Amino acid sequence: MTRGAADKIAITLLGSSVVLILAILVVLIGNIAMHGARQVTWEFITQPPRDGLMAGGIFPAIVGTAALVILMSIAAVPLGVATAIYLHEYTPAEGLSLAWKRFKASKGRPGRKRLFMRAVSALLATITRSAVANLAGVPSIVFGLFGLGFFINFIGRNIDRATQPPGEVLWGQGSLLWAACTLALLTLPTVIVATEEALRTVPQDLREASLALGATQWETIRRVVLPGSLSGILTGGILGISRGAGEVAPILFTGAAYYLPFLPGDVTDQFMHLGYHVLILSTQSPDVEATKPLLYGTVFVLLALTFLLNLAGVVIRTRTRSRLHR
Amino acid sequence: MKPRHEAVFRRRERLRKAQNALMTGTFSIAGWVAIVFIFLIFLFTFKETIPIFTDKEIQREANVHKFFVEQQEGPTITDRFVWQPTSDVPKVSLWPIILGTLKATIVGLLFACPVGVAAALFSSEFAPPRLREVIKPVIELLAGIPSVVMGFFALIVIATWLQDAFGFTYRLNAINAGLALGFALVPIVYTISEDGLSAVPRAHREASYALGATRFQTAWKVVLPAAAPAVFASFVLAFGRAIGETMILLMAGGNAAITSFSLFDPLRTLSATIAAEMGEVVVGSAHYSSLFFMGTLLFVITFVSNTLGQLVIKRMQLRMQGAAS
Numbered sequence: 001m002t003r004g005a006a007d008k009i010a011i012t013l014l015g016s017s018v019v020l021i022l023a024i025l026v027v028l029i030g031n032i033a034m035h036g037a038r039q040v041t042w043e044f045i046t047q048p049p050r051d052g053l054m055a056g057g058i059f060p061a062i063v064g065t066a067a068l069v070i071l072m073s074i075a076a077v078p079l080g081v082a083t084a085i086y087l088h089e090y091t092p093a094e095g096l097s098l099a100w101k102r103f104k105a106s107k108g109r110p111g112r113k114r115l116f117m118r119a120v121s122a123l124l125a126t127i128t129r130s131a132v133a134n135l136a137g138v139p140s141i142v143f144g145l146f147g148l149g150f151f152i153n154f155i156g157r158n159i160d161r162a163t164q165p166p167g168e169v170l171w172g173q174g175s176l177l178w179a180a181c182t183l184a185l186l187t188l189p190t191v192i193v194a195t196e197e198a199l200r201t202v203p204q205d206l207r208e209a210s211l212a213l214g215a216t217q218w219e220t221i222r223r224v225v226l227p228g229s230l231s232g233i234l235t236g237g238i239l240g241i242s243r244g245a246g247e248v249a250p251i252l253f254t255g256a257a258y259y260l261p262f263l264p265g266d267v268t269d270q271f272m273h274l275g276y277h278v279l280i281l282s283t284q285s286p287d288v289e290a291t292k293p294l295l296y297g298t299v300f301v302l303l304a305l306t307f308l309l310n311l312a313g314v315v316i317r318t319r320t321r322s323r324l325h326r
Numbered sequence: 327m328k329p330r331h332e333a334v335f336r337r338r339e340r341l342r343k344a345q346n347a348l349m350t351g352t353f354s355i356a357g358w359v360a361i362v363f364i365f366l367i368f369l370f371t372f373k374e375t376i377p378i379f380t381d382k383e384i385q386r387e388a389n390v391h392k393f394f395v396e397q398q399e400g401p402t403i404t405d406r407f408v409w410q411p412t413s414d415v416p417k418v419s420l421w422p423i424i425l426g427t428l429k430a431t432i433v434g435l436l437f438a439c440p441v442g443v444a445a446a447l448f449s450s451e452f453a454p455p456r457l458r459e460v461i462k463p464v465i466e467l468l469a470g471i472p473s474v475v476m477g478f479f480a481l482i483v484i485a486t487w488l489q490d491a492f493g494f495t496y497r498l499n500a501i502n503a504g505l506a507l508g509f510a511l512v513p514i515v516y517t518i519s520e521d522g523l524s525a526v527p528r529a530h531r532e533a534s535y536a537l538g539a540t541r542f543q544t545a546w547k548v549v550l551p552a553a554a555p556a557v558f559a560s561f562v563l564a565f566g567r568a569i570g571e572t573m574i575l576l577m578a579g580g581n582a583a584i585t586s587f588s589l590f591d592p593l594r595t596l597s598a599t600i601a602a603e604m605g606e607v608v609v610g611s612a613h614y615s616s617l618f619f620m621g622t623l624l625f626v627i628t629f630v631s632n633t634l635g636q637l638v639i640k641r642m643q644l645r646m647q648g649a650a651s
Contacts, residue, residue: 003540010542011452017444018453018461021516024509025468028479082356090353124357130636131360137563137632138364138625139570140473141597142371145604145621149370153609185363192360216346246472249572249597253604275474275573282478283577292482299478303471310470314463 029303036300039293045301053259053281054290058298063263064176064256064271065305069245071180071267072187076244077237079184080191083132087192088199089221091125092118136189140249147182147254170268174255177267182254183244190240198232199225235317242309246302248275258284274302371625374618377610387411387612393420393619409583409594411603411613418616422585426500426593430575431568433504433589434511439561441508442515443550450523451545469513477577480506485578498580500589506574511564518563518639522556523549525646555642559635566631570624572597596620 043057050056092099099122103115156172164170202225210220226233248256257270258280264271278298285291377384388411397406398417407421449461485502488494494501526549534544550557572595580592581602594602600617607614 007540007542010546011448014444014448014452017441018448020441021445021468021512022464025464028471028476028509031479031483032475079356079359082353083359086353086357090350090357128357128360130633131364133636134629134632135360135364135367137566137570137628138367139572139597139628141570141572141600142367142621142625142628145371145374145600145618146367148604149374149618150366154370188360188363216342218346218349219342221349242470246470246474248472248474249601252601275472278474278478279573279577282481295478295482299475303475306470306472307467310467314466 032296032299032303035293035296036303039297040300044297048261049259049294053285053294054287055294058274058277058294058301060260060263061272061274061277061298062301065245065274065302067176067264067271068180068183068251068273069241071176072183072244073237073241075181075184076187076191076240080188080236080240081195081233083128083188084192084195084199085221085225087125087128088196089217089225090121092122093204094122096122096126132189132192135185136193140186140247141252143182143186143250144252144254146185147178147250151178151181152254174253174257174270175268176255176264176271179251179255179271180267182250183247186247186250187240187244190243191236194236194239195229195233198229198236201232202228231316231319235313238309238313238316242306242313245309246275246306248273248279251276274298274305278302368622368625368629371618371621375615375622377612377615378619381615384612384615387416388418388616388619392418393616403585407585409599411616416612418612419585420620422583423594423596423599423620425585425587426579426583427569427595427597429500429587429589429593430504430507430579430595431565433500434507434568435561435564437505437508438511438515438564442512442560442564443519443557445512446516446519446523447545447550450520451549452541465513465516468509469517471510473510473571473573474577476506476510477574480574480578494590496580496590496592498578498592500579500591500593503575503579503593504589506578507568507571510571510574511568514564514567515560518560518635519553519557522553522559522639522642525556525643526552527646553642555638559638559642562631562635562638566628566635569631570597570628571595572601576601596624600624 045057045062046059047057048060049058094102096119099115099119103112103119106112106115152172152174156178159171160169206224206228207220210224211217215223251273255270256273256276260270260272278295281291281295281298282288285295378388378390379385396419398408398419400406403421407419408417409419409422410417445461445465449458453461480502481498484506485497488502488505489497530548530552531544534548539548575593575595576598579594579598581594581598582592583594583599584591600620603613604617607617
């Protein structure tokens with residue numbers, strides 16, 4: 001066998017792994033679309049479940065998911081964007097090791113204190129970045145435990161103690177609000193990382209030009225940096241939201257309900273959720289074959305929701321990237 | 327009139343300065359949020375674990391010795407290490423659950439690591455640019471599939487196919503759950519490996535070609551070793567994700583805490599145990615603390631593996647920047 005032929009075979013083998021991944025995705029989506037799309041009727045998406053979840057639709061789960069996602073975005077997006085702005089605009093761009101080297105080399109020269117503060121600030125940025133990276137790696141079930149231990153048992157109970165008559169529980173139980181807070185924490189790293197990347201695409205010259213004209217740092221951020229990176233930030237927000245929309249583990253004990261005859265009317269209410277509904281239908285059903293159509297329909301709606309969000313994010317990003325490369 | 331203008335101007339200047347200071351403060355506070363929450367997460371997960379170490383009443387039912395050392399009477403390991411926290415005499419050995427976690431993780435990594443790295447190598451070294459433009463969104467779509475959907479797919483579809491094909495005794499087992507977990511890990515391995523492979527300087531490749539190496543030899547013996555830290559980091563981060571993944575294993579693992587080394591038995595992972603049992607547990611009981619103990623364990627394991635992975639990636643980036651300049 002010639003060298004060229006061996007080379008071709010090896011490369012084909014590598015390529016087959018790409019084909020395998022593609023095949024998995026096609027089979028998964030194809031299977032769900034084939035069995036699921038048929039179930040999605042007007043009645044299915046506008047009616048509540050009936051007969052002990054064996055019939056009817058998923059309307060409360062759709063509303064619950066939407067309410068949860070909206071509340072979560074209100075908490076996660078501003079906080080994530082602000083953190084990213086701090087990391088990228090307010091900490092030294094040269095990084096920790098260089099900032100420290102400069103400080104050490106400045107012995108006996110004026111402005112040493114400033115260089116020291118710069119090094120400290122760079123150190124803080126490094127620690128924050130690793131905290132963000134670690135937050136992204138914390139298992140989602142641990143977020144659920146944290147939501148239970150912190151938001152419900154600590155903050156909620158204490159609010160109850162202060163505002164409710166003894167024995168009454170309003171805040172110290174699973175609810176839309178606490179589930180949204182837990183999920184917001186989970187999506188925070190995604191938003192931060194994507195926003196920082198977006199801020200990086202704004203050329204440094206623009207910032208310097210703005211500062212040279214006498215604008216304060218906030219004015220520079222407000223009028224130059226943010227408008228220039230808006231689409232990137234939007235992408236980060238959308239990708240974070242789509243990740244949050246599909247997560248179930250963090251809301252298991254922070255507010256998702258098995259079945260509710262009413263829609264959530266307040267942030268202290270429990271709620272139904274598409275992902276949790278999938279879990280319930282596939283593991284708690286007395287007759288799996290009979291619930292299968294409903295199950296497929298629910299999975300289809302959930303998948304369509306997350307894919308649409310993802311797609312929107314990816315499209316905006318691709319557009320921005322091609323604009324930048326031009 | 328001039329002095330009045332000056333006063334207005336000064337007032338506006340002061341306002342701008344104050345506004346700037348206010349926003350600087352706001353953003354600096356936001357900068358602390360991530361650190362504070364990482365700390366709080368550990369604190370509050372650990373807080374509920376403390377009774378395991380201090381409370382005499384709870385220690386009678388669950389303590390570190392019972393978790394890891396104590397055995398029941400019985401001929402096989404399945405009889406000796408038992409997790410039955412709600413029976414009359416609670417048995418709280420963690421070994422069935424740890425073993426289940428490891429089995430699923432290993433199967434998942436055995437699938438995801440080779441496939442992910444091969445795909446990354448292909449797309450960074452051989453794929454024409456247009457194909458690469460397709461591969462990336464496909465991987466992103468795979469990463470975007472909620473784990474509850476992957477769990478559903480493994481439970482309803484893959485499990486049946488595998489059983490029909492191989493005649494497994496149990497429909498839900500480590501192979502089935504691990505494989506579905508592997509699907510979810512592929513994007514992590516691929517993305518990080520691909521970043522590392524693309525960061526290898528062109529000069530490495532050109533030197534290899536100049537010495538007469540073929541394209542595959544260059545990719546396999548020059549580029550891959552040069553990016554080895556990134557590939558290693560991708561495995562470590564995938565491991566961290568696999569250990570903590572909940573929904574796939576809760577749904578497709580068979581939900582049986584059995585001490586067994588067989589990949590064909592149903593299993594139960596740390597995360598799935600927390601998910602399945604936390605709903606019915608009495609707050610403050612030994613069982614409750616035991617579940618939080620598992621959560622702390624998960625937090626510590628993932629924290630260590632993520633920190634290690636990030637560290638390796640960072641060092642690799644610094645080295646590549648040095649090599650490129």
